[in-house]
Each structure stands twice: as C-alpha cells, then as structure tokens.
Amino acid sequence: MNYYATVNNTLEFIKENALIVGIIAAFCVVAITVGMWKVFQKAGKHPWMAVIPFARDYTLTEIGSTGLIGVLAYVILPILGIINLNGIRYFYDLNKGASKPIYAILFVLGTIFLAIALFFHVLSSIKLSNAFEKGTGFLIGLILLPPVFLLILGLDQSKYVRSVSTSLGLKASRAISNTLIYIVLVIMAIIWLVPFVCIVLQSFRTESTWSVGYVLPKQWGFQNYVDLWNSNFKRWYLNTFIIALIVAALQTIIVLCMSYTLSRFRFKLRKGLMQFMLILGMFPGMLTMIILYRVLKDLGLTESHAVPGLVLVYIASSGMGYYVSKGFFDTIPKSLDEAARVDGATRAQVLYKIILPLAKPIVIYTILTAFMAPWGDFVFAKYVSFEDPVGMNVAVGLWKWLTPDMINQRYTMFCAGGVIVAIPVAVLFMCLQKYYVEGVTGGAVKG
C-alpha cells in the first residue's frame, strides 16, 4: 500500500500540476542546454555536444577537469537513481497492495543517490564556473534550483508519512520522512551558504586585493582586517551601531506602548486610527524620501550630521509597526489586566509587570527587527550621508568600496567588512532565535 500511495501521490501531483511541472521541466532543459552550449563554445568544444546526453556529461568532466567527481556526478549517480526509481515502479506494478519495508528503504536509497548526484552537480558547476568567467557558474547554479524545489513538492511530507505508516511502524516512517526532509534541507542550506562561505574565505585572502575568479585563497592572513581597522570603516561601524542601538531602544518602547494601547484601551477613533495607519503603510516609504531629505537638510542633519538625522527617520514611523505585537497582546486575557488593576497596579505597572513578561517572545522580536532595519539600511542612509564619509553607515561605506575606481584596492577589505557586519546580527539571532520564531508565529495562534 505504501508504494502504491507514495508513487501514486507523486504521479497524481505531477498530473494535477502537469502544466506547471511541464513548464518548469522544459525551462530547466532549455536553460541547461543553452548554458552548456555557451560553455562548450567558450571551451572550444563542439557546442552540439550539449544536446547529446552522455557525450555532454563526458565533455563537462573534460572541460572542468573534475575527474572522478565529475564522472560520478554526471554519469553514474543519475543512472543509479533512475534505475532505482524504475525499480520502485516495478514493485508498485507487481505489488499493488502488498509491500514490505525493504521497498521503502530502496526508495529512500534511490532518493539519496539522486540527492548526492544533485549535490555533486552543484559542486562541479562551481568548479566549472571557476574554469571560466564567473557568471556562468551562477547561471548553472540558478538552473539547479528548480529541480530542488520540484523534489520538495514531489515528496510532500504528510502524504509520505501517511502512506508508509500503514505498513511500517510510526517510528520508522517518521525516520524515513525526516531523512528525506533533512536531505532536502541540507541541499538548500548549502546553496544558501555558498555566498557567505565565499565572502568569509575572500576576507582572509592576502595575495591580492581585487576580485578573482577562484574561491580558496592562495595566501591566508588577517591583513584585510588590519586594514579595515585603519580605515574609515571604524567610523561607519560606530555610526551604524549607535543608530541601531538607539533605534532598537526607542522603537521597541514606542511599538510596545502603541500595541498595548490599541489592544487594551477603547477610545474614539481607535478603529479609524488603525485603518488610517494601515492605508498609510501601503505607500512605499521611498515616496517620502525627497521631502524627508529636504526637512533633514533644513535641520542640518545631513552629510556629516547624518547620524541623528537617520535615527529620527527610522523611529519616526515606528508606531505603525504595531500589528504583530498587538496581535500577541490580544491573545493575553484582559482579565489579567483587570485583576492587576484591582490588585493596585497602574496601567504602566500592568504593562511591565504582567503583559511584557508574558509577551517576552514578541518583545525580543520587536527589539531584533528594530535593530536589524537600520543595521542593514542602505538606500536612505546613502541619500542622507551623501558623499560625506563621516556620516555614512556600513552599508553605504562598503558600497563605496565596490565602485569601479576602488574595487581593485578594496575588494578583500569589503569582504572582511561584510564579515564584521554580519557578526553581531548572527550572534543576536543565535541567542534569540527561539523567541524570534515564537514571536513571528505567536501572534497568530492563541497561546
């Protein structure tokens, strides 16, 4: 029953979404072929090789000089995977209804083979892209994304669990489905992590300062970080940190007070105010940029005085971000407020003695988002600081290093700067991720 159901579900899904699956598949095929065609042309191989299945794979291993990995990735593993899938269909035809756990294991093995094949595919794609100019590699990497998503869709977790659990124990079926999910997640994580790993590696490269076509540095060292310390970066970092810290503190207070007020008090125009803010929030913030710049300019808060100006801009509209925390506050019973007020608490005491301890996840979520927004802001910061390095934040400053006239001296420093910028945010998230997830989802579900 399990295979029948699993394969059937997958086939059913493809049938139901035939058009979309077809389009994605056709797109993949065309894109891969076109990509290969260009690659082969550049490598001086015959471009028609890109259309012939095994010849294509062989040529790829030749160009990328990927050796055994390439052969594994392009020839052997896919064949294994295909054989395995075919085997499953065979079992499904023979055993409609009757089946054994061993089939499930074979199926999982087949999927693992496919997954490994995909993994090597990505690896050798990177190798290939190194052998050529960058860009080709990105193209191929992107082409690889759709099949990954197809895999996720096709192996819809709940269907799998249901179908297998009838013949396998619940534990075994959960283990199998978890394995599948983890394989997919690991692949996605790798794809996600590639740029970060590249940046970290580049930041330790000392043999040259310009951007190069390979990932692993030939000479390692901390020179980039030392240079960073002696540059304007220190100033930018401090600017950003001050801005983010002040905004995180003030915005959190404003948002929480606003949410509490809208959640607990009933006053005239309360609904109207909320609707007004909802509509106001629909206009992109960029619309206000020119007038805000004008105002800040007249106040003298631009260029070298951009920091207080930016703080002002970031916290100005923070009250409008009340939705998530108001939703969370709404789930806390009002009788708690009332009990506390009867017990002798003022409204403010109710907020910080009763509501905030209960809404810890949402408080942390608010602090995090309030900190993150100015930390990573580029557009407005660039606009306000203009060309003055004293008023820049990290995003703008680092961007300056990527302009054509500076990139050759600053590229590796830029990478080092990127790493330094990422550290506090990463640490914050690692410490608080538990609350963050609760905060994002907490408002929706009554707790």
Add this chain to the structure above:
Amino acid sequence: MASVKLTKVKKIYDNKVVAVHDFDLDIKDKEFVVFVGPSGCGKSTTLRMIAGLEEISEGTVEIDGVVVNDLQPKDRNIAMVFQNYALYPHMTVYDNIAFSLRLQKMPEDLIYEKVTKAAEILGITEYLMRKPRALSGGQRQRVAIGRAMVRESKVFLMDEPLSNLDAKLRNQMRAEIILLRQKLNTTFIYVTHDQTEAMTLADRIVIMKDGFIMQVGTPAECFDMPANLFVAEFIGAPKMNIIKCELLKENGRYYVTPFGAKIEVDGEKGQELARRDVKPGKILLGVRPEHITLAQQGGIPTRLEVNEMMGSELHLHVYTEDETRLIVRVPTIGLTNEQRKGMTYGSALNITFEGKVMHFFDPETEKNMLCD
C-alpha cells in the same frame, strides 16, 4: 468593611445599548449580596462598575460614603475574584498572592506572614511554589480567592467564581465561601446566574433582568413572595407552574378555576386578597411544583408523560386535558411501591393544591397582586 451605595447607576455602551437602568441599591456593612439573573441581564456590568473596570455612564457609586466614580480600581480598596481566575501565569502561587502586597511596598517578611496565613486558610500551602498551570481548577480558584483575601479590602467582589468548576467541586467551594465569609467578615458582592448559589450564599438577593432590578430581598422573601412573574419563575427549581385562570369572588370568598376545577383560596392568602379588595377577573396563578399534591379522588385530572427519579423525590411532568404542562414534585418517602410502579408513561394522575401556596399575578403587568 464598608457599605456600598449605588444611586441611579446607569450603563450606556457606545452603541447606545443600555446595559443597566437606574440601579439603586444600598448594601450594608458586612452584608453578602448576590446579583443573580440570566446572562446579559447586566449583573456583571454592575459589579464591574463597582470595581471600576467599567465606566459609570450616569449615577453614583459610593463606597463607605465616598463617591468613587472617578477613582481607579486600585484606589477603591476592593478585591475581586474573576470567573476565569485571572492568575498571572508567569508567577508562582506565592507571587500571585503577594503581588498586590508588593505593589503596596509592604516589607517582605510581613508579606510572607500574610501569604502563608491565607494559604493555610485555603489549604494551598503545599502549592505555593507552583505555577498556576500546574494546578487544578479548584486549586486555581483558591489561589484567586487567596489573592483577594490578603488585600483585606473594604469590599470583596466575586464575578461568577464557581461557574468554571464541575458540579461537585462547586458545591464544595460554595460551602467554603460561606466559611470564608465568616472568617473575613467583610462586605461581599457576588455575581452568579445560578439561583441555588444565590439562595444559599446571600443575605440579600438582587434579581436582575435586561438591566432592571426585578426584586431585592432575602432568599426567603424572594421565594415566598416573588414580586413578579420573572422572579417567581427564576427562583426555585424546578420552576413555578403558571396557570391561566379566573379569580372568582362569591360571598366574600375567593376561588380560582384552574382547568375547570374550583379551588377556594383559603388561609392568609384569601384574607390578604379580601383586605386588598382584589377585583375578580383573569389572573396568572403560580404554584410551585412541591406544593402540588396527588389527590386520591377529585382534583384536576392529568396524564403523566415524564417521570424523573431524583432520589428523595420524583419530578413528574404531567399534562392536563388542555395540554398544559405542569411539574409536580412528590417526595418518594410517602409513596408505596405500588404507587411508584403505577407512575409510568400515560398513566392518569389527579392533582390538587391548597389556597395558601398560591401566587397571584396580574396578566397585564405580570406583578404579584399581593405585593407592593
């Protein structure tokens, strides 16, 4: 320990719905007053206005002679127990009870003394270090009461404190509230929709309907002399039978004519009717189920449809010839086994009642004709 006085208190919501109309009540010091009525009658709203959790639209509330309309709940010196307990989930039982004392900046050793004393009275000492979620419903309710107790406030408000408990626990807690009341010796205002709770706990009952006070009186008064049809039907279980019939006056004596029978109104009720010189005519006659007796001969012929065995008594749902349903309570102790076996679906029973148990209501105003 204070009196509470409500004068023409009115609650009008923003959508112009009037929840409470001209509520007048004088609650004496150390009195136990119960507001009772069906849901939506404004009893909780009134209590919350006394507590300061709802704004008072019109009229005044005085506690101990001070008008408290514009005072915050914390300044009214009240304690309140909520229906859903409203315990602070992130605090231990001890912290929950100590919360109000800490807000008063009381020294910690005094707080300890008070909390442990309250916990002892309520029997929750062993749970003091637990969080509320690790307690059962009854224990939570005790904590909620404990939290109100330690405040030693002038007025003790309770908003349906027992409705979240199961029936057995409710009976037990009801008895405990009576004991608690003797220990605390303060003014209690208690809201419930359960007439049994009202009858057993109250010094005085305030029966409300649609924002109006229907009757204020001791449980006995409300039971013996219901001011109107609503009170008559609300107080007492099963509810009072109401029979449409005529009141006749012959030779200075009054008679009623339920279902074609003619029964004399004798005793006090007859004298009272004569004293007030009530005009004969159509009336609504009320008779409580326990006051109807089975007649061996004569009386009103009925047909038995439902026989509910309650243990010490039977609740008989009988239908008269004109298909009016009446409920009769018959103590099982006075019945022979044969009689009990005879009471099955469709069997014929004759019922009767005496004049002294009758209640007379005006069919137009639904008011008790013997009540001011």
